[in-house]
Every structure is written in C-alpha cells, then in structure tokens.
Amino acid sequence: MTTERCKVQQREYNAKYRKNHPEKCKASDAKYYQANREKVLARNNGWFIANPDRHKAYESIRRHKDRGFIVNLTTDQLEAIMVAIPNCQQCGIEFSNPRFKTVDRINDATVMDARTIQIICWRCNIRNYWEQKRRRNT
C-alpha cells in the first residue's frame, strides 16, 4: 500500500518537475533517445500499432501545420472523427485496417476543421491527387 502511494507521489513530483524545467527535461530526453534509440523506436512502434487512429490524427495535424495550413482541430478531435468513420467517405468501402484512413481536405481547403475534411481511403486519396494534377495540366 505504502509503495503504491509512493509511486503516485513520485509520478506527481516528476510531472511537476517536467513542467518547471522544460529545457532540462528536453535535453535529458534527447540524451536518452540518443543512447536508447532502438528501444525508444520499438516502444513508439508498439504504440503506433496499438493506437492507429491517434497516430494518424497526430501525424496529419503535424504535417498540415508544417505545410502552412491553419489547423482548427486538436489531436483528440481529429482522432474522434477518425474513430467514428468506419467507411471511406468517397468510395464507401469499409476500412479493413485503420491505417488505410487518410485525411482529405475538401476542395483543397486551406483551413482544416471538422467541416473541411473528410476521411477517405489511401486509394481515393491517390486517385484525387492524380486527377487534380491532370486537371491542372489541361
């Protein structure tokens, strides 16, 4: 019982410490990653496989932000959208694997929110890409 309470206290202490010393923690995290790269990657990989929708949501938001889009969605919100959609919103085929889901911006919207995106399969996403490219060239 006492050890359990100590664990909780330790966790709270760690969380507080991380909040108050972000730079220090960033540096030590980076150091840990360098020294244990394989271990960290394997752990992350396991997490990606266990949480495919969350991983997709996180990656999609990060990539769209990197490319200069305005993203009015949190990872939680996008994950909830992805989880709620079992079929491709373009061809209607059920996702046999959550990893086949992709986030599509309707009409190439520059702002990403719940109304400007649809969840489609990677096949439709690739098809849209080529069709758009062809339209631009003609």
Ligand SMILES: [Zn+2]
């Ligand atoms: Zn599709």
